[in-house]
Amino acid sequence: MAELATSLRRGTLEFCVLAMVEHEHRYGTEIVRRFGEEPNLAASEGTIYPLLSRLRRVGWLDSKWAESPAGPPRRYYALTTDGRTALEHFRTEWVSFRQTVDRLVGTGEAA
Amino acid sequence: MAELATSLRRGTLEFCVLAMVEHEHRYGTEIVRRFGEEPNLAASEGTIYPLLSRLRRVGWLDSKWAESPAGPPRRYYALTTDGRTALEHFRTEWVSFRQTVDRLVGTGEAA
């Protein structure tokens, strides 16, 4: 069986990325660092970069290069209209899904 | 990108199965049918049977055959001690994970 946390990330990680660039444009390394600070989501470069590529490919993220104050240029990501729609859709699905799991496994919080 | 619901299931499905046999022994087809009634978790035989085999293999589920009132015999599943421990562990992890996602994607329910 795979690591518990790893499996849980599946399916949510990409939307956490979308949410992360929703209000501010961010670049790869910055995103990796921020996820690293979340024990529940900690994901390395090997996860994040391919993910960012996928999100660009399906048209949920857009990117543009920008100079760095020091070091190589950075690729900054931003939500597209489709990306925003997908994120909204996820928010609805997530709440529903979360409630179902809470009910079935009984976290002790349900009524 | 895969189906949203499909990805979300990953990692939680197996614990929903454990929870389903926590208090009552159940057999494969019954479990499939019950999941079919949950729009968020709908999983077919092709998902459930291999999953049940894995759970047996790692020692979280135990099973014994029993006659059916009509039709072929059924394999009834029950939680092992290890299975119960794993389920408890999941409950803790899940609550923590769920809160992190709620906070990051902002479901509009957070404080």
Add this chain to the structure above:
DNA sequence: CACAGTACCTTGCGATGCAAGGTAGGTCCA
């Protein structure tokens, strides 16, 4: 000009959801 730091990306593997396909025992009814 070597070295360390930052930033990007790719390769290969393992785990797992799932459609589709396969086996076998039981019931029903002509």
Add this chain to the structure above:
DNA sequence: TGGACCTACCTTGCATCGCAAGGTACTGTG
């Protein structure tokens, strides 16, 4: 008796995706 149908089990093969490990390239420093 025997064919159609149901129930119940399980396997095969494919696609997806997280991730460790490895790789390229630019920049500033001593």
